[in-house]
Amino acid sequence: MNTNDVSAGRLVRAPEGFLGPEGIRTVFSQARTGRRDFIRGALAAAATAASSLAAAQSNPAPSAGGDPNILNLPEHSKGLGQGVATDGYGKPSRFESNLQRRQSPGLTQTTQSSVSFAPLQSMFGIVTPSGLHFERHHQGWWDVDPSRHRLMVNGSSPGMVAKPLVFTVDEIMRLPSVSRFHFIECGANTGMEWGNVAVPTAQYSHGMLSCSEFTGVPLITLLEMAGADLKKGKFVLAEGADGSSLTRTIPLSQILSGEVLVAYGQNGEMLRPENGYPLRLVVPGAQGVSWVKYLRRIELGDKPYATKDEAVHYIDLMPDGLHRQYTSIQECKSVITTPSGGQVLLDRGYYNITGLAWSGRGKVARVDVSVDGGRNWRAARLETPVLSKCLTRFNLDWVWDGKPVILQSRASDDTGYVQPSYRQNRAVRGTRSIYHNNSIQSWLVQENGEVKNVQLS
Numbered sequence: 001m002n003t004n005d006v007s008a009g010r011l012v013r014a015p016e017g018f019l020g021p022e023g024i025r026t027v028f029s030q031a032r033t034g035r036r037d038f039i040r041g042a043l044a045a046a047a048t049a050a051s052s053l054a055a056a057q058s059n060p061a062p063s064a065g066g067d068p069n070i071l072n073l074p075e076h077s078k079g080l081g082q083g084v085a086t087d088g089y090g091k092p093s094r095f096e097s098n099l100q101r102r103q104s105p106g107l108t109q110t111t112q113s114s115v116s117f118a119p120l121q122s123m124f125g126i127v128t129p130s131g132l133h134f135e136r137h138h139q140g141w142w143d144v145d146p147s148r149h150r151l152m153v154n155g156s157s158p159g160m161v162a163k164p165l166v167f168t169v170d171e172i173m174r175l176p177s178v179s180r181f182h183f184i185e186c187g188a189n190t191g192m193e194w195g196n197v198a199v200p201t202a203q204y205s206h207g208m209l210s211c212s213e214f215t216g217v218p219l220i221t222l223l224e225m226a227g228a229d230l231k232k233g234k235f236v237l238a239e240g241a242d243g244s245s246l247t248r249t250i251p252l253s254q255i256l257s258g259e260v261l262v263a264y265g266q267n268g269e270m271l272r273p274e275n276g277y278p279l280r281l282v283v284p285g286a287q288g289v290s291w292v293k294y295l296r297r298i299e300l301g302d303k304p305y306a307t308k309d310e311a312v313h314y315i316d317l318m319p320d321g322l323h324r325q326y327t328s329i330q331e332c333k334s335v336i337t338t339p340s341g342g343q344v345l346l347d348r349g350y351y352n353i354t355g356l357a358w359s360g361r362g363k364v365a366r367v368d369v370s371v372d373g374g375r376n377w378r379a380a381r382l383e384t385p386v387l388s389k390c391l392t393r394f395n396l397d398w399v400w401d402g403k404p405v406i407l408q409s410r411a412s413d414d415t416g417y418v419q420p421s422y423r424q425n426r427a428v429r430g431t432r433s434i435y436h437n438n439s440i441q442s443w444l445v446q447e448n449g450e451v452k453n454v455q456l457s
């Protein structure tokens, strides 16, 4: 084993179409099959690599010219490195240029009313770097001047709010703040899969999903400051400042708990313009459309508003022909991100099956993983922290024997809800929905190591 194994881990393949010129990162194995204690085997292999690397770096090796005093070291171990970065804001390594959010060719007619997907298959842990957060815009994004932006809090009728207020961003940032980790998932995530398998990779099947630490002020604080009547009020209308006039109804019951935030921070800095700078609503557990960006108005009322974004869009066409409205909580769901569609296993042997699980109703309680198309299930290890309405990372040890297998993950949350199969979901929902598909995902690992998106009927 030598240090070249590191680059083997970065081998890329670029299947046609969706992946762009860079392809995606594959995974690689270090230990061979046949070892009964495969974890110890993998660790031993890693230790050997480390010690031979150390030996290579400390032992003088004869140069081509035969001068034994010249060390056979890479440039970066001999010369002077670069000075502190001059651009003031760091960027990823140039070797990581394949790590990108991507658009789906042909999905939408304009990029202003479109979506970019987060590269779930190449991320670690639970936090989405802000530059890789998925985007969903109804009429393009704006870099709104925070010194001119305002947020109004008013009532639908006289008396609903005693003294309507208009806040500047500075005024909101002076108030007591909280920081919390939450996932955001577009209600249309995995929507193309209702009818059948539609896309090749986890990026496109599940990448309208991201997770950040959000910082802001509980919306209830602003309502109380404005003297809101929290007995008469039952619902809030949230309105964005972009041309789409995006508006959604949020039940006051969810706001009273203090979890709905008027956020300005994302992962330790201000929100990115694409994600709603300078203010966005954070509605933990609710589908993305309720997380209104460029938030400019909050109105307290006593009934749901039935706006275009909840009466006509984001509704579920049921088998009986009726539409289901206001299904805004994202139910428990999970996906294996490695190995996943478009990746290639380079060899049989040990792999860490890893993925993400989440629930809009609370904490992930367990994740079971099957490597035989759902016949047998093993409990995966949940990585801490396991937070409410937040992505949870799971892992499972697995040795691939080189035969075709179907990998699946099935999450349950702390309400006892279990993620359904496609068959179970279609029995209730039919096949004509777009939104709210939380079915169990299947990945087929073929004999040649290539991983494909499949569905079991």
Ligand SMILES: Nc1nc2c(c(=O)[nH]1)N[C@H]1C(S)=C(S)[C@@H](COP(=O)(O)O)O[C@H]1N2
Pocket: 133, 134, 135, 136, 137, 138, 139, 185, 186, 187, 239, 240, 241, 242, 244, 246, 274, 275, 276, 287, 288, 289, 290, 291, 292, 293, 294, 295
């Ligand atoms: N003002 C405004 N808010 C918006 C949208 C929008 O187009 N305009 N899109 C919504 C939808 S459908 C989703 S899924 C999320 C996406 O948030 P993101 O772009 O930060 O990922 O924002 C929601 N909030």
Ligand SMILES: [Mo]
Pocket: 136, 185, 186, 187, 188, 288, 289
């Ligand atoms: Mo969305």
